[in-house]
Amino acid sequence: MTWWMMPRFSLYFGMTFGQVLRQLRRTAGLNQHDLAVFIDREHTYISKLEGGKVHCAPDDVTLLADAVKADADDRAALYQSYENETGRSVLGIDGDEVSRNIDALVRSTQTLRLLGDPRLAYELATTQFDPIMRVLRSGQALTSRGSPIFPLVCELVLEQTKSALDFMTRPQVVNGSLNRGLGIQRQLSDLTADSTATVAAHLSCEAVLYASGDIHRAHEVGLELIQDFPDYSPIWASEVLRSVAINAGLIGDARALNVARQRFSTSRGLFTAEQASFILEGLARGGVHINPARARADIDEARDLYQRVSLVPPIRMVQLARAQALSDLSSDRRSISDASRIELEQALATSRAKRYLKYDKEIERFLLM
Numbered sequence: 001m002t003w004w005m006m007p008r009f010s011l012y013f014g015m016t017f018g019q020v021l022r023q024l025r026r027t028a029g030l031n032q033h034d035l036a037v038f039i040d041r042e043h044t045y046i047s048k049l050e051g052g053k054v055h056c057a058p059d060d061v062t063l064l065a066d067a068v069k070a071d072a073d074d075r076a077a078l079y080q081s082y083e084n085e086t087g088r089s090v091l092g093i094d095g096d097e098v099s100r101n102i103d104a105l106v107r108s109t110q111t112l113r114l115l116g117d118p119r120l121a122y123e124l125a126t127t128q129f130d131p132i133m134r135v136l137r138s139g140q141a142l143t144s145r146g147s148p149i150f151p152l153v154c155e156l157v158l159e160q161t162k163s164a165l166d167f168m169t170r171p172q173v174v175n176g177s178l179n180r181g182l183g184i185q186r187q188l189s190d191l192t193a194d195s196t197a198t199v200a201a202h203l204s205c206e207a208v209l210y211a212s213g214d215i216h217r218a219h220e221v222g223l224e225l226i227q228d229f230p231d232y233s234p235i236w237a238s239e240v241l242r243s244v245a246i247n248a249g250l251i252g253d254a255r256a257l258n259v260a261r262q263r264f265s266t267s268r269g270l271f272t273a274e275q276a277s278f279i280l281e282g283l284a285r286g287g288v289h290i291n292p293a294r295a296r297a298d299i300d301e302a303r304d305l306y307q308r309v310s311l312v313p314p315i316r317m318v319q320l321a322r323a324q325a326l327s328d329l330s331s332d333r334r335s336i337s338d339a340s341r342i343e344l345e346q347a348l349a350t351s352r353a354k355r356y357l358k359y360d361k362e363i364e365r366f367l368l369m
Helices: 008-012 017-027 032-038 043-050 058-067 072-086 095-114 118-136 149-167 170-175 180-191 195-211 215-226 234-251 254-266 273-287 292-306 314-330 338-354 357-368
Strands: none
Touching: 017 043, 017 072, 032 043, 032 058, 058 072, 095 118, 095 149, 118 149, 149 195, 195 215, 195 234, 215 234, 215 254, 234 254, 234 273, 254 273, 273 292, 273 314, 292 314, 314 338, 314 357, 338 357
């Protein structure tokens, strides 16, 4: 288990409901009588609960959590221990319904982002995130081993981060709400061994680290994933290859960039045209400072593939134009070609129309060269 996957409520693993309750009560500075008064019970009732002699009703668990002023992590531990012992969910959550609702939210956020409105996509994901987590922290559905809810939550964090990165600067992203994505992994990632959940957890963490500017740690996460590359579905594999390539370029890791390129070459037939162009854009961005000529070939191939795709995210064309300009500057001529200037002018128009504010000044700088 890596450093970012350690759940805080692992402190309570192996403890009974009564033991968790006793620890939370003492931390809150309450005696058994105080706690019993709060939930309108005899003080002997609390003694029996903590001793494991009786089980309370689900509603009482919520009252007890309120009484000891449990935060989200401690509340999750209390609820989980209760559910483990009784087999009853505190809030009676329907896991299938929750899965469907989160999946619909992820798809809506992704569609808005790909249509070129990352700001609205981010707002949608952000406003819905806290209500979802309040429900999930309290229910058995989330903590079931192999539950499909866990990778969906991670995918939501990934979409939220991507949307923010499309229009915010990195400091704005970090100062926002996205670092809670790390908290999700700390609490939940060890509850399932499912490969989809693993890659979802890693990628959402990688995105948050990338957003924070901690490229080396983001790259470490990507390198962990690429070791198990054949086990992923094409959609997740494309995310892994692209992130590894981009981060490799940022820190000058030519070996990792070559590994990503080799993995792509050997499994090319698995990917759709959209997925392949997505990977090639990442390889191009990673290669502009390491192998500019190869990066330019990747850019041209990505553009050709995008012509076969019905919906091309506007941000992709902006990023390809930036990569093309950088490849020009990194090549022998060290100047921006006329063809690149045309692409940059189109990219600037798109960036302004879609309000990708963080790209405007950079593209304008390129055009002045």
